[in-house]
Amino acid sequence: MAKRDNISSSVIRRLPRYYRFLRELDSRGVTHVSSGELARRMRSTASQVRQDLNCFGEFGQQGIGYNVSMLRDVIEDILGIKCMYPAILIGAGNIGHAIANQVMFEGRCFELIGIFDKDPDKIGSDVGGLVIQNVDQLESFCRSHYVTTAILCVPKAAVEPIAETLYESGVRSFWNFSHYDLNMKFDNVIVENVHISDSLMQLCFRLKKTNSD
Amino acid sequence: MAKRDNISSSVIRRLPRYYRFLRELDSRGVTHVSSGELARRMRSTASQVRQDLNCFGEFGQQGIGYNVSMLRDVIEDILGIKCMYPAILIGAGNIGHAIANQVMFEGRCFELIGIFDKDPDKIGSDVGGLVIQNVDQLESFCRSHYVTTAILCVPKAAVEPIAETLYESGVRSFWNFSHYDLNMKFDNVIVENVHISDSLMQLCFRLKKTNSD
Numbered sequence: 001m002a003k004r005d006n007i008s009s010s011v012i013r014r015l016p017r018y019y020r021f022l023r024e025l026d027s028r029g030v031t032h033v034s035s036g037e038l039a040r041r042m043r044s045t046a047s048q049v050r051q052d053l054n055c056f057g058e059f060g061q062q063g064i065g066y067n068v069s070m071l072r073d074v075i076e077d078i079l080g081i082k083c084m085y086p087a088i089l090i091g092a093g094n095i096g097h098a099i100a101n102q103v104m105f106e107g108r109c110f111e112l113i114g115i116f117d118k119d120p121d122k123i124g125s126d127v128g129g130l131v132i133q134n135v136d137q138l139e140s141f142c143r144s145h146y147v148t149t150a151i152l153c154v155p156k157a158a159v160e161p162i163a164e165t166l167y168e169s170g171v172r173s174f175w176n177f178s179h180y181d182l183n184m185k186f187d188n189v190i191v192e193n194v195h196i197s198d199s200l201m202q203l204c205f206r207l208k209k210t211n212s213d
Numbered sequence: 214m215a216k217r218d219n220i221s222s223s224v225i226r227r228l229p230r231y232y233r234f235l236r237e238l239d240s241r242g243v244t245h246v247s248s249g250e251l252a253r254r255m256r257s258t259a260s261q262v263r264q265d266l267n268c269f270g271e272f273g274q275q276g277i278g279y280n281v282s283m284l285r286d287v288i289e290d291i292l293g294i295k296c297m298y299p300a301i302l303i304g305a306g307n308i309g310h311a312i313a314n315q316v317m318f319e320g321r322c323f324e325l326i327g328i329f330d331k332d333p334d335k336i337g338s339d340v341g342g343l344v345i346q347n348v349d350q351l352e353s354f355c356r357s358h359y360v361t362t363a364i365l366c367v368p369k370a371a372v373e374p375i376a377e378t379l380y381e382s383g384v385r386s387f388w389n390f391s392h393y394d395l396n397m398k399f400d401n402v403i404v405e406n407v408h409i410s411d412s413l414m415q416l417c418f419r420l421k422k423t424n425s426d
Contacts, residue, residue, distance in 0.1 A: 200405070
């Protein structure tokens, strides 16, 4: 299992996709899958798949393929998605609601234990069983609940004081939809930035390219 | 300018990030930026930045840096984001609302000309000036409005017949939040899939790694 410690970041980036495909196969009762089939789903090559999966140990059998549920378990273990870190979400707008619902639906990685907003019309209403709290309560909540992770769904213009409060309250990991550069501002934080419009620009590029080819 | 035709897909993937930083610098009135500063923002190296930007032509000047607005213009041109392709959105839930607002706010790449849902409670209500239409109208709308792109914000379980209708109505490019594998189903489509939970799993991995280091 020593191999698992040396997995490159590009393989790690691909793991959630492998995980999604394997989970889907598993839910359909498929017990084995070939590197060729995985490659087709990953839009990769069979040799790349074999190379990636070889990082985790020996799961492939010549002529039979990979054991789906074993491989899924290993990837779950590597990604740590059986953990349930206590997380809060700030900003209960449309994207905040969507993300809150998704985290609750997934039921892995993070347990959403608090939702915060500053809008009096939103405070007190319910999202999936959680009552939206006043953002004024952020600091005391984080300190008393040992919050690991904050999900930022606040507009960029509003996020700076909130990010500072969270940092001062000990939060060091962020799932960031707020387009605010946390790494530039704070040391020693783990940040996953989500810039949905980057993907929109890629689509635009591919459309333009197709039209001009 | 011949260089621009040979830009690798990995450089293209990084272009939206360059674009975001350059736009921010431009809005702050910054006229020039060094490869070192760009690298710091991109969490890359100055040599990687110089190599990337060298693909587009000669914009850097020794000791002065890159001309921010010129470089931004070139990237806009390469990505084609000055275009306004007619797009529709299907599924006016939380994520649909958030994405519709974002596309309208960005005001580039795509002009949102229609929003559709099947929920009678939603049909007829307004999102940023567009009235939500019955999904039954999809086919006739796409054919009469030459829709280029569909933004799919429908749950995976509901998307299959909608995707088929869109494909039959001539839509060949998709911004896909529905976790439905369009490339596996249809030939000759351009798809940008958005799997928000992949980024959540990356965050989980990094938290687990930090805790076990």
